[in-house]
Amino acid sequence: MSFSRIINKTPLKNEKSNVYYVDEINSKVINEVIQSRFISEGVYTLEQLSLSEYSERYVISPSFDKLPLTKSEKDWQFDYKEVTAYELELSKPFFHPLDTKQVVNLFEFISNLKNITVLTQALICKRCDNWREIAISMYEDFLKGNSTVSEIKLIRNIQAKTLSVLNKISNYAIQKDPIEEVENKILQNAYRFECRFLLPEEKHSNYFEKELNKQLDKIGLFNELVLRKVNNKKQFVKFIEYREFQTELVNQLLSESEIFSLLCDTQTNPVAINANLKQSKPTSIIKTIQKNHYLNSAISLMPTKQREEENVNSETLDQLQFAFKRVKITDKKLKILDVFQGTTLIKVQMTIPQDVNYSSIQKNLKNIQAALGNENISLEIGDKPDTINFYLPREKRDILWLRNILESEQFQKHCENVELPFIIGENTHGELLLGCLADLKHILVAGATGSGKSVFLNILLICLLTSVPPELLNIVLVDPKQVEFTQYEGFPQVSKIVTNPNKAVELVHSLCEEMEKRYKILAEAKVKNIIQYNNKNETKMPYVICIIDEYADLMMTNNEVENYVVRLSQKARAAGIHLVLATQKPLSTIVTSVLKGNLPSAISFRLKTSSDYTTVFGKGIPYTLLGKGDGVCKLEGQQREYERFQTPVMTLDENEEEEIYEKLKDMFKDAPVMDFEIIKEESQIDQLKRIIATHNEARISELQKLMGIRINAVSDLVKELVEEGWLEKQGKRYEIVAGEDELSKWRE
Structure with missing residues (x-):
């Protein structure tokens, strides 16, 4: 067949597309296609017919997209028996990237091949489905050691289970480091892409293959574009004539930068790529990948055990x-x-x-x-x-293993969608109960000895440590018993573990100071909360999680801590500071109505008396809790008033648990070390000096308003300042007699 028949044929009327003639297929033309608002609605085609010393080129768009180009009516008809057909295929799954630092300039390269006639056709359409979730899932499996990741989810699950068994047998688990090039590809938009070639003369096929493969080698990196000879030419030619995609190549996806590297003489289109990356960053794809990297590494350290099945008698x-x-x-x-x-x-x-x-x-x-x-x-x-x-x-209780939940698709998706994810447990319907500390603000956790309270707090901490990027997490722990949180010493995200009650009060006071400082920063940045701030700024503001164990004991020894806790519970959420208060003794004098009003979410395990449940929830619960992780929660926004659940465990072996914590610390050895400065609380006499120096005020009634304490206490403090020579009593009034140098030291 002569290709002159193609050029001079009678055009076919195709109502489904607009055909445009172009002088050359360059970055400007490709950008016109990529940036079209209809790129996800239909197929766009780039075509070139190259003969010796002659080429003609076309761009085809869907009928509803009229491009500012010269109209044509070009269509193709071939005798499939007389042509040699080729197509380009990715050698590996689509999440593996090509080298976008190199260029192929495909259409120009083919038009410069000597004494050869070629029809080149490239089809492009933007994918707008859940391809990115699939890519991340495949990428995670690849990082866990699966070097032949399948695009079929069922096969991937089988591969993952097989790999898990092999790792268990060999006691060796692979965890590859994240790959920047892969993450960059996932961040960009993805386009379904097919490229076909037709040659009228078989004798030129060897030359064509050799020269094109040499050019394609330039962009080979983690993936390659392979030139494949087509055997079923009859069907293939039909796809070319009708400008249609092939179903079997539905997952052949290229990023924007890959398309430009393949088709243009420039590496990328900076306007298009940079705009897209800027748009994609709020979706936190890279952050998700990083989170999943730590999470999957943590999962591999935990024991894997199957749940026991028991028939109902x-x-x-x-x-x-x-x-x-x-x-x-x-x-x-x-x-x-x-x-x-x-x-x-x-x-x-x-x-x-x-x-x-x-x-x-x-x-x-x-x-x-x-x-x-x-x-x-x-x-x-x-x-x-x-x-x-x-x-x-149940006569024989089953065990809910933490690893099984961490590996579940539901929890993995939950981690992608929220800032501070954690696991509550499994409810009575067999469904997972998952929470987000950023949404729940603050939590009250109650439970008597042996009820499962401590296990729950540890599970909450493990979830936060493994699913939140280390640079976004600062954990401070209050442990009056001195034995509950010792395993977290050495984690870079854990900046303080306080065991002294007086130091604990200073810590909570320092949190209030940090809260006020953060609100000033948010106000200067003109944002309302930490999420908006982190989206707008390269330097991120980390979340601060404060967990206070045995809050009742702390209150009994230092009741002034309540004022600070109430302040934090009222307004710390937007500043990214969250409280978890845990207690064995939920007395009404400890969990006061003011505090409870600011802690709308509560979780309780087995307590000693029914009145304790009333203190926690405001009314009794319709359950008899069994202990050992059998709990009930009342969460803000929850549909049911109460939700009963069983909390998971990491392991039942204390030695194994200790070993897991040590390995988790080692996993974070390169993470940034967080710090939290404890500001010593100002004494009342120093506070009074500062107020007097700042406000030039010595009237007891006004000082009492400014300090917010009892008037008798202010009167006693004023008498101390008289003895120090700060004040002097003149008749029924007090006058400031301290020198200007002394006063300037105390002014704000």
Whole structure:
């Protein structure tokens, strides 16, 4: 077949596209295509017919996109039997990048090949689906040692499980360092891309392959574009004629910079690429990758164990039926709608008998417990009309392993979408309960000895340490018992562990000072909160997480700490400072109404008395908690008033736990070390000197207003200043007699 037939053929009418003639395919033309507002709505095509000393070039857009170019009506028709066909394919999965520091200038290069006729066609369309999530998932598997990552999720899961087994057998887990080039590709927009070539003469094919492969080698890096000869030419020619993508190459994606490196004589289009990167940064793709890098490294350190399955004994349901008859609630057969076996409990959902009200069953709960010989049975209204849920303790409790949750897709996505993610546990429906400290502001955690409170706090800390970039996290811990948080010494994110009660008060006071300082910075930057500030500034403001264990003991020895805690709970959230208050003794004198009003989210494990639950939540709970991580939470924004859950554990072996913490510290050895300055609290006499010097005020009533303490205390302090020679009593008044040099030292 002569290619003159192509040039001089009668055009086919194609209502689905606009054809434009261009002098050359350069960065300006490609930018016109890439920047089109319809680039994700249809296929754009670049075509070039190259003959000896002659070339013609076209750009084809969808019918709804009219480009400022010269119109044409060019279409192609071929005899597939007479041509040799080629296409370009990525040799590795699409997240592997090409070398964008080199250029190929494909169309110009082919037009300069000597004594050869070639039709070149490139198809481009922007991908706007969840390709980036897929790319990140594949990239994470690659960093964990999977060198042949599949694009099919099912196969990737099999690969991951196989690799996990091999790592366990060999006791060796691979964790590669992040690759900047890969992350840059994921940050940019992705375009579906296909490139085809037709040669009319077979004798030129060897020369074409040799020269083009030599040119394509320039951009080979972590990936390569391979020239592949097409065997099924009939179907392939149809794709060229109709300018259509092939289904099997749906995941052949190039970034903007890769397209420019391949097709142009410049490395990138700075305007397009830089604008896109600027737009993409708020999505925190790189931050997500970094978070997942630490998270996946941490996961590999933890034991992997399968949960035990246990069938629900039918006798349990028969006993429940017997109990209803025994306490004379109803003689009718109970209609069981659902039975779910969780980690700790068996949930039995049943229809309320027609001749019985819920209140009747609720009043007889103690009788039902007695009939079944189990005081730990609980009852609540079901989530469907006319239903109730009974919770029966399992004879053999299962264990909820932390690693299984960290590896779950739900938690991984949760980490991508929130700033301070943590795990609460698994609810009675078998669903994960996940939280974000940035959304919940502050949390009150209560639980008696052995209830699971300490385990929960450790899980919360591990989640924050492994899923928040180290440079964005500053943790301060208050540990009056001196033994709860010792394992966190040496973590660069943990700037302070305070065990002395007086030092603890100074720490919380310093947090208030830090809060005020941060609000000044936010005001100067003209933003409302830490998220806006970090999005606008290269230098990030880290979150400060303060966890106070045994808050009740701290209050009993230093009750002035409450004023600082209340101040922080009222307004510290926007400044990125968050409190977690934990206590074994939720007394009403400790968890006051003022404090509780500023801590809308509360988590409780088993407590000693029912009145303790009332103190924590404002009312009693409809459950009998079993201890060992069986808890209930009432979170701000939660649909149900209460949510019962089982918190996970990292391991049951204390020696193994200690070893994991040491390995986690080693994982963060290159992370920046955080610091937090404890400012010694100003004494009342120094505060009074500063106020007098600043305001030139010596009236006791005014000083009392400025200090905010009792007037008798101010009077005693004033008498001390008289003895020091600061003040002098003249009649019924006090006058300032301190010298100007002394006063200037104290002025703000």
